[in-house]
Amino acid sequence: xxxxxxxxxxxxxxxxxxxxxxxxxxxxxxxxxxxxxxxxxxxxxxxxxxxxxxxxxxxxxxxxxxxxxxxxxxxxxxxxxxxxxxxxxxxxxxxxxxxxxxxxxxxxxxxxxxxxxxxxxxxxxxxxxxxxxxxxxxxxxxxxxxxxxxxxxxxxxxxxxxxxxxxxxxxxxxxxxxxxxxxxxxxxxxxxxxxxxxxxxxxxxxxxxxxxxxxxxxxxxxxxxxxxxxxxxxxxxxxxxxxxxxxxxxxxxxxxxxxxxxxxxxxxxxxxxxxxxxxx
Amino acid sequence: xxxxxxxxxxxxxxxxxxxxxxxxxxxxxxxxxxxxxxxxxxxxxxxxxxxxxxxxxxxxxxxxxxxxxxxxxxxxxxxxxxxxxxxxxxxxxxxxxxxxxxxxxxxxxxxxxxxxxxxxxxxxxxxxxxxxxxxxxxxxxxxxxxxxxxxxxxxxxxxxxxxxxxxxxxxxxxxxxxxxxxxxxxxxxxxxxxxxxxxxxxxxxxxxxxxxxxxxxxxxxxxxxxxxxxxxxxxxxxxxxxxxxxxxxxxxxxxxxxxxxxxxxxxxxxxxxxxxxxxxxxxxxxxxxxxxxxxxxxxxxxxxxxxxxxxxxxxxxxxxxxxxxxxxxxxxxxxxxxxxxxxxxxxxxxxxxxxxxxxxxxxxxxxxxxxxxxxxxxxxxxxxxxxxxx
Numbered sequence: 001x002x003x004x005x006x007x008x009x010x011x012x013x014x015x016x017x018x019x020x021x022x023x024x025x026x027x028x029x030x031x032x033x034x035x036x037x038x039x040x041x042x043x044x045x046x047x048x049x050x051x052x053x054x055x056x057x058x059x060x061x062x063x064x065x066x067x068x069x070x071x072x073x074x075x076x077x078x079x080x081x082x083x084x085x086x087x088x089x090x091x092x093x094x095x096x097x098x099x100x101x102x103x104x105x106x107x108x109x110x111x112x113x114x115x116x117x118x119x120x121x122x123x124x125x126x127x128x129x130x131x132x133x134x135x136x137x138x139x140x141x142x143x144x145x146x147x148x149x150x151x152x153x154x155x156x157x158x159x160x161x162x163x164x165x166x167x168x169x170x171x172x173x174x175x176x177x178x179x180x181x182x183x184x185x186x187x188x189x190x191x192x193x194x195x196x197x198x199x200x201x202x203x204x205x206x207x208x209x210x211x212x213x214x215x216x217x218x219x220x221x222x223x224x225x226x227x228x229x230x231x232x233x234x235x236x237x238x239x240x241x242x243x244x245x246x247x248x249x250x251x252x253x254x255x256x257x258x259x260x261x262x263x264x265x266x267x268x269x270x271x272x273x274x275x276x277x278x279x280x
Numbered sequence: 281x282x283x284x285x286x287x288x289x290x291x292x293x294x295x296x297x298x299x300x301x302x303x304x305x306x307x308x309x310x311x312x313x314x315x316x317x318x319x320x321x322x323x324x325x326x327x328x329x330x331x332x333x334x335x336x337x338x339x340x341x342x343x344x345x346x347x348x349x350x351x352x353x354x355x356x357x358x359x360x361x362x363x364x365x366x367x368x369x370x371x372x373x374x375x376x377x378x379x380x381x382x383x384x385x386x387x388x389x390x391x392x393x394x395x396x397x398x399x400x401x402x403x404x405x406x407x408x409x410x411x412x413x414x415x416x417x418x419x420x421x422x423x424x425x426x427x428x429x430x431x432x433x434x435x436x437x438x439x440x441x442x443x444x445x446x447x448x449x450x451x452x453x454x455x456x457x458x459x460x461x462x463x464x465x466x467x468x469x470x471x472x473x474x475x476x477x478x479x480x481x482x483x484x485x486x487x488x489x490x491x492x493x494x495x496x497x498x499x500x501x502x503x504x505x506x507x508x509x510x511x512x513x514x515x516x517x518x519x520x521x522x523x524x525x526x527x528x529x530x531x532x533x534x535x536x537x538x539x540x541x542x543x544x545x546x547x548x549x550x551x552x553x554x555x556x557x558x559x560x561x562x563x564x565x566x567x568x569x570x571x572x573x574x575x576x577x578x579x580x581x582x583x584x585x586x587x588x589x590x591x592x593x594x595x596x597x598x599x600x601x602x603x604x605x606x607x608x609x610x611x612x613x614x615x616x617x618x619x620x621x622x623x624x625x626x627x628x629x630x631x632x633x634x635x636x637x638x639x640x641x642x643x644x645x646x647x648x649x650x651x652x653x654x655x656x657x658x659x660x661x662x663x664x665x666x667x668x669x670x
Contacts, residue, residue, distance in 0.1 A: 027303065078498065164330075170297050
């Protein structure tokens with residue numbers, strides 16, 4: 001199995017290589033990067049390109065490693081016991097399989113996405129070491145060992161909110177998705193909006209990178225925000241020259257709400273644009 | 281050969297382990313990559329480096345190691361040289377070019393320039409001295425510095441291997457550089473402490489099972505939700521020399537505001553005296569007595585001072601030293617009071633750590649803080665948060 005990018009996802013050389021290394025060596029790939037650069041989309045697109053099912057495990061601050069393996073639903077067993085349900089005699093009825101178990105027991109290899117691993121408790125990655133390394137775990141309630149039939153292709157994304165333990169990192173490949181340069185960005189836009197007018201694209205990209213370069217922005221717009229903004233521009237059918245308007249009243253680009261998500265940022269941007277245009 | 285590579289990385293203080301090295305060998309054995317150096321660079325980076333903060337170190341180590349191995353197919357060692365040439369040509373006049381010809385031609389000059397640059401990187405501290413001043417060096421005259429030479433920046437297509445790592449794109453991710461809001465938030469998050477407080481509104485499974493087993497009927501138990509309970513008191517220096525650090529202070533402040541539920545902040549000027557204030561525009565009319573502050577916030581608050589601690593030492597040590605009004609007690613007494621009450625207390629200083637030793641007032645304050653003064657870089661902030669979280 002080899003990944004070479006897909007019709008909907010532009011993959012740079014280094015990213016493609018990291019993905020293929022992870023697939024061939026059957027080790028997890030840890031993906032980091034600015035928010036909105038397509039970390040989660042990567043797993044979706046790899047699954048699509050390879051034609052295998054995708055299992056997604058979204059991590060929250062309260063998620064425990066155990067929940068990815070299985071959960072023992074003691075409450076419903078308790079209720080059943082009080083109601084005299086015959087199911088209560090078999091513990092298997094109350095063991096709910098988690099995402100890892102589902103991935104391990106699948107009949108063909110799957111792509112498993114562990115999304116935003118840094119959101120969880122600090123011990124979370126450590127609790128998954130053996131599971132990800134040997135791809136097996138033990139179910140205490142039924143005393144059975146669950147072993148992966150096929151080692152799943154594991155993608156782990158992180159937003160850098162917590163440092164991950166070294167022992168965990170040593171078992172992974174690592175890739176950091178950089179913010180794309182203008183050329184890659186044009187390719188990405190081309191993939192999403194093939195019928196976009198060249199002139200509109202050029203103007204929009206100029207505005208976008210200009211906005212990104214404004215010093216002091218609290219949240220710089222990223223790829224996903226550019227795509228949203230273009231979608232809006234297309235839907236509103238805004239002509240390219242409107243983006244370069246010299247009119248005082250429309251100093252900030254139309255529909256800027258898609259790019260700037262913070263009123264202080266909008267205010268700052270307005271002021272800066274006004275100052276530079278006034279000078280010119 | 282690759283053992284040398286591994287050791288080279290180690291000597292650059294990259295945290296690489298044998299397991300990762302074996303993974304790299306395994307990947308090469310399985311033929312993940314072709315015989316291309318680009319691919320090898322990407323593969324070794326993906327398998328050996330696990331933090332983008334270390335990418336820059338890795339790039340430098342890789343470039344250094346690869347200089348010795350130029351015979352390998354796929355490497356064009358002259359490419360960065362060409363690139364240097366192009367840069368120089370842009371800035372040189374015809375006369376100067378002729379002068380260079382006299383020095384032994386382009387090739388030689390560029391080699392020497394490269395060597396110089398390397399040496400300069402090595403010395404780091406004396407960086408400005410090497411190229412730029414004096415005018416005796418043939419390079420200084422043309423206004424070169426390593427910042428100016430960013431190899432491979434203008435061509436992104438069809439990158440040659442050497443250029444990719446020589447670009448050092450990840451320089452900014454090195455964790456000794458200054459931070460943006462996001463990084464600050466992440467660092468502050470280390471302070472989070474969860475505890476169960478307040479109304480019981482969450483189902484407590486374990487307790488319920490336990491109680492039910494004991495009583496033999498269903499006995500539901502609830503418990504309060506886990507919440508972040510850390511309390512922070514932030515005291516910020518404002519005005520004067522702090523004007524240079526406004527952006528940083530703003531970022532720090534906005535990050536702290538979103539991270540902590542119990543965040544109290546007050547301003548002071550240069551050093552802490554009898555009064556602090558909340559609104560800088562009404563600093564003279566709406567002041568809070570520092571005594572009230574110390575009485576109001578319990579000793580479980582964590583105190584963070586933010587300030588450059590740059591002033592005359594008299595402002596700290598002498599009564600009446602304040603530049604704004606006559607203070608009866610010196611600033612040092614007030615700082616002492618704070619550190620006595622609050623066990624968890626640190627000072628964040630936006631001035632770079634290297635210059636602290638040259639400013640007497642910084643030394644004095646650092647001593648008053650029992651050495652708990654940290655720079656506002658990512659690593660400094662992390663060190664500070666570790667002390668606070670202990």
